[in-house]
Amino acid sequence: xxxxxxxxxxxxxxxxxxxxxxxxxxxxxxxxxxxxxxxxxxxxxxxxxxxxxxxxxxxxxxxxxxxxxxxxxxxxxxxxxxxxxxxxxxxxxxxxxxxxxxxxxxxxxxxxxxxxxxxxxxxxxxxxxxxxxxxxxxxxxxxxxxxxxxxxxxxxxxxxxxxxxxxxxxxxxxxxxxxxxxxxxxxxxxxxxxxxxxxxxxxxxxxxxxxxxxxxxxxxxxxxxxxxxxxxxxxxxxxxxxxxxxxxxxxxxxxxxxxxxxxxxxxxxxxxxxxxxxxxxxxxxxxxxxxxxxxxxxxxxxxxxxxxxxxxxxxxxxxxxxxxxxxxxxxx
Amino acid sequence: xxxxxxxxxxxxxxxxxxxxxxxxxxxxxxxxxxxxxxxxxxxxxxxxxxxxxxxxxxxxxxxxxxxxxxxxxxxxxxxxxxxxxxxxxxxxxxxxxxxxxxxxxxxxxxxxxxxxxxxxxxxxxxxxxxxxxxxxxxxxxxxxxxxxxxxxxxxxxxxxxxxxxxxxxxxxxxxxxxxxxxxxxxxxxxxxxxxxxxxxxxxxxxxxxxxxxxxxxxxxxxxxxxxxxxxxxxxxxxxxxxxxxxxxxxxxxxxxxxxxxxxxxxxxxxxxxxxxxxxxxxxxxxxxxxxxxxxxxxxxxxxxxxxxxxxxxxxxxxxxxxxxxxxxxxxxxxx
Amino acid sequence: xxxxxxxxxxxxxxxxxxxxxxxxxxxxxxxxxxxxxxxxxxxxxxxxxxxxxxxxxxxxxxxxxxxxxxxxxxxxxxxxxxxxxxxxxxxxxxxxxxxxxxxxxxxxxxxxxxxxxxxxxxxxxxxxxxxxxxxxxxxxxxxxxxxxxxxxxxxxxxxxxxxxxxxxxxxxxxxxxxxxxxxxxxxxxxxxxxxxxxxxxxxxxxxxxxxxxxxxxxxxxxxxxxxxxxxxxxxxxxxxxxxxxxxxxxx
Numbered sequence: 001x002x003x004x005x006x007x008x009x010x011x012x013x014x015x016x017x018x019x020x021x022x023x024x025x026x027x028x029x030x031x032x033x034x035x036x037x038x039x040x041x042x043x044x045x046x047x048x049x050x051x052x053x054x055x056x057x058x059x060x061x062x063x064x065x066x067x068x069x070x071x072x073x074x075x076x077x078x079x080x081x082x083x084x085x086x087x088x089x090x091x092x093x094x095x096x097x098x099x100x101x102x103x104x105x106x107x108x109x110x111x112x113x114x115x116x117x118x119x120x121x122x123x124x125x126x127x128x129x130x131x132x133x134x135x136x137x138x139x140x141x142x143x144x145x146x147x148x149x150x151x152x153x154x155x156x157x158x159x160x161x162x163x164x165x166x167x168x169x170x171x172x173x174x175x176x177x178x179x180x181x182x183x184x185x186x187x188x189x190x191x192x193x194x195x196x197x198x199x200x201x202x203x204x205x206x207x208x209x210x211x212x213x214x215x216x217x218x219x220x221x222x223x224x225x226x227x228x229x230x231x232x233x234x235x236x237x238x239x240x241x242x243x244x245x246x247x248x249x250x251x252x253x254x255x256x257x258x259x260x261x262x263x264x265x266x267x268x269x270x271x272x273x274x275x276x277x278x279x280x281x282x283x284x285x286x287x288x289x290x291x292x293x294x295x296x297x298x299x300x301x302x303x304x305x306x307x308x309x310x311x312x313x314x315x316x317x318x319x320x321x322x323x324x325x326x327x328x329x330x331x332x
Numbered sequence: 333x334x335x336x337x338x339x340x341x342x343x344x345x346x347x348x349x350x351x352x353x354x355x356x357x358x359x360x361x362x363x364x365x366x367x368x369x370x371x372x373x374x375x376x377x378x379x380x381x382x383x384x385x386x387x388x389x390x391x392x393x394x395x396x397x398x399x400x401x402x403x404x405x406x407x408x409x410x411x412x413x414x415x416x417x418x419x420x421x422x423x424x425x426x427x428x429x430x431x432x433x434x435x436x437x438x439x440x441x442x443x444x445x446x447x448x449x450x451x452x453x454x455x456x457x458x459x460x461x462x463x464x465x466x467x468x469x470x471x472x473x474x475x476x477x478x479x480x481x482x483x484x485x486x487x488x489x490x491x492x493x494x495x496x497x498x499x500x501x502x503x504x505x506x507x508x509x510x511x512x513x514x515x516x517x518x519x520x521x522x523x524x525x526x527x528x529x530x531x532x533x534x535x536x537x538x539x540x541x542x543x544x545x546x547x548x549x550x551x552x553x554x555x556x557x558x559x560x561x562x563x564x565x566x567x568x569x570x571x572x573x574x575x576x577x578x579x580x581x582x583x584x585x586x587x588x589x590x591x592x593x594x595x596x597x598x599x600x601x602x603x604x605x606x607x608x609x610x611x612x613x614x615x616x617x618x619x620x621x622x623x624x625x626x627x628x629x630x631x632x633x634x635x636x637x638x639x640x641x642x643x644x645x646x647x648x649x650x651x652x653x654x655x656x657x658x659x660x661x662x663x664x665x666x667x
Numbered sequence: 668x669x670x671x672x673x674x675x676x677x678x679x680x681x682x683x684x685x686x687x688x689x690x691x692x693x694x695x696x697x698x699x700x701x702x703x704x705x706x707x708x709x710x711x712x713x714x715x716x717x718x719x720x721x722x723x724x725x726x727x728x729x730x731x732x733x734x735x736x737x738x739x740x741x742x743x744x745x746x747x748x749x750x751x752x753x754x755x756x757x758x759x760x761x762x763x764x765x766x767x768x769x770x771x772x773x774x775x776x777x778x779x780x781x782x783x784x785x786x787x788x789x790x791x792x793x794x795x796x797x798x799x800x801x802x803x804x805x806x807x808x809x810x811x812x813x814x815x816x817x818x819x820x821x822x823x824x825x826x827x828x829x830x831x832x833x834x835x836x837x838x839x840x841x842x843x844x845x846x847x848x849x850x851x852x853x854x855x856x857x858x859x860x861x862x863x864x865x866x867x868x869x870x871x872x873x874x875x876x877x878x879x880x881x882x883x884x885x886x887x888x889x890x891x892x893x894x895x896x897x898x899x900x901x902x903x904x905x906x907x908x909x910x911x912x913x914x915x916x917x918x
Binding site for chain 1: 380382385387388391395398481482485489490491492493494495505577580581582583585586587588589590591628629632633635637638639
């Protein structure tokens with residue numbers, strides 16, 4: 001991934017020297033619209049942080065846009081249409097819904113505005129590149145982490161499992177769940193006995209988790225596919241003092257989830273790199289606007305955070321974007 | 333005036349008798365819903381060996397508490413023939429501010445009254461907009477549903493607020509005589525609400541305004557005052573729920589209380605309240621909340637799909653309103 | 668001295684002059700019927716007595732004393748009860764709760780004033796007995812009562828609160844024949860108890876049956892007042908349709 005960033009940086013430089021050798025890096029007139037799924041979550045705030053960091057380095061303007069809820073598909077379509085009408089230099093967008101955003105993204109491309117899709121894909125190929133966590137891979141890693149944890153605790157990879165989906169109909173969550181279930185086939189001893197779909201409601205996540213634990217007293221592992229479910233499952237486990245008995249692996253990095261990792265309630269967090277999505281997204285967008293060609297898909301990577309590595313400097317920036325230190329190659 | 337009237341008395345006596353007896357035989361909806369809830373309990377007791385365990389019952393008691401408190405508050409505007417769609421967002425806003433105050437190491441005993449005051453202020457704003465500006469309650473509180481949620485995201489930056497003091501666990505994780513403390517708090521709030529509605533002039537005026545606001549005004553009831561009090565109660569109880577959610581989730585979460593207003597309205601309606609006003613009881617609200625909690629719990633314990641659970645809840649609301657309507661028609665037929 | 672006296676009442680709503688000097692006197696213990704075509708100003712006139720409107724000019728005297736009502740509540744406390752056409756009962760409440768609405772007796776419970784339901788119940792039963800009413804006093808709510816019964820509840824309310832003046836606004840408008848009789852009888856009974864009753868109606872047969880005197884309104888003025896036994900439908904209709912005193916006599 002780092003290599004790709006370097007490549008991008010280099011190509012931007014090259015493109016510029018070719019076009020305007022006299023004024024090497026004046027992008028103050030460039031404006032990049034960064035559109036996320038919801039302006040109201042920590043995760044997307046981190047994408048914005050990354051985008052702002054890139055904007056500062058490059059000296060360009062960005063607009064940070066998004067609906068207030070990830071369920072508001074129509075809202076994001078409207079925002080995208082308005083963005084196209086305002087003719088920015090380029091657009092960075094995370095598609096709330098793959099089908100609904102396909103046409104607006106294709107329209108932008110047709111209107112000559114390069115589009116970098118981040119985090120969640122759309123059902124179209126008419127954009128520059130897709131820069132994202134491979135959610136399927138994240139799910140796979142979650143299954144592996146759970147198997148490792150269960151093996152460490154019980155000596156064997158066997159027992160009853162549950163998984164929690166935060167919201168129905170969200171592509172990235174579907175991919176995580178699919179990766180998790182696909183990988184679980186490698187561990188025939190692990191059987192799914194419960195699955196609940198929530199509504200991104202923290203109280204419901206907690207209630208569902210409590211009830212699953214009631215119904216399945218022999219549960220050995222839980223997979224929670226976002227931070228709301230992770231918080232809920234973690235609270236239920238610590239409420240019932242089952243933190244050391246049931247393995248819990250969750251996506252994301254809410255402050256409560258990090259506490260749970262430190263307390264040993266959550267065994268592993270599957271952590272994406274939203275900062276890099278925003279940061280690289282803006283770099284790529286500018287480069288694409290100057291004619292740089294990118295591969296169709298760029299993996300922004302997933303990391304596994306456990307109690308063992310949670311305090312390591314490598315993870316600090318992932319857990320708290322304010323501590324994100326860019327490598328010397330990427331800084332000014 | 334003690335003597336009997338000389339002329340023929342009005343109305344055939346037979347009809348009067350029939351009517352009196354029909355009134356006696358018209359059981360309140362609460363009773364049917366209670367019966368249904370008991371049936372569901374028996375069914376779940378048979379089909380899930382975990383349902384009637386002490387652990388599960390104590391879980392359900394904690395789960396129902398917050399929903400019921402919101403529903404109790406919601407009942408007041410509903411009786412007035414109004415509605416408060418903002419309670420879920422108010423719970424989120426008050427909850428997140430409560431959590432932020434605690435995270436900033438403010439003592440609970442200071443954060444609590446501040447949060448309560450905020451709840452009352454919001455209720456006052458809702459009530460004034462409805463009564464003084466004459467904007468329909470539906471519109472005012474729809475704006476609140478959106479606006480207060482927005483404020484919640486604004487003040488929290490959309491992030492959860494962790495780092496709650498351990499003293500908060502005193503509410504969410506303790507029991508009094510084997511009954512979860514949250515349930516006890518809910519019961520106290522419920523009893524006070526019941527008392528207000530059943531035994532005070534304020535309560536009586538709520539029903540009077542809800543069934544005929546104009547007549548209430550004509551007999552000299554201060555409709556404005558009662559309206560303000562009702563919306564303040566709704567928002568205050570939402571603030572209680574918001575704080576209890578913080579204690580239960582051990583954090584402030586800006587997504588807390590999403591859809592709580594609909595849950596509360598559903599519980600009130602299933603418990604016999606009418607959205608046309610004038611009807612509804614705290615006991616009914618409580619039974620309605622218990623029924624919804626039971627269905628959720630049952631679906632989880634039986635592994636029924638979350639989607640079927642929503643369908644069942646929807647059918648239930650439709651069924652209760654249908655049964656209630658039939659009863660009303662039958663009653664009107666006697667007239 | 669008349670019980671209630673309106674003199675020279677003027678009222679305009681914007682450019683529309685609805686009352687143009689209404690003079691009317693009501694004696695204690697009589698039923699005074701107020702008739703007139705739609706728009707003659709009957710309802711507007713009685714709303715001044717009920718405390719709903721305030722006159723632009725003119726005055727109201729109650730038992731000889733000039734009064735100015737600031738609100739319906741004020742008029743009620745001075746002893747003027749108005750029973751409106753739409754009955755104004757709260758359907759969700761019981762008969763007793765309606766009779767006592769806005770004036771509930773309270774008792775202290777742990778120092779908190781609570782509604783004294785036992786007292787309401789016993790007083791209501793006694794009152795309904797006194798009116799020989801067939802309203803089931805234990806009816807859960809008034810929603811199930813017939814129109815006549817509802818009217819009786821409203822009249823009982825006036826009686827209980829020792830109203831000096833009771834205004835009945837088209838009390839029989841939506842009632843069955845049998846129930847009309849009952850309402851007429853209740854009105855007479857109010858008068859027999861010494862109450863001054865203003866009875867607004869359209870049905871002249873009924874008016875002549877219930878009233879001691881009849882006042883006719885035409886275009887915002889009382890144009891004719893006559894004893895019920897000294898008039899008939901034809902004469903009343905003439906005044907209602909704008910004949911002058913002289914024309915009516917001549918015709």
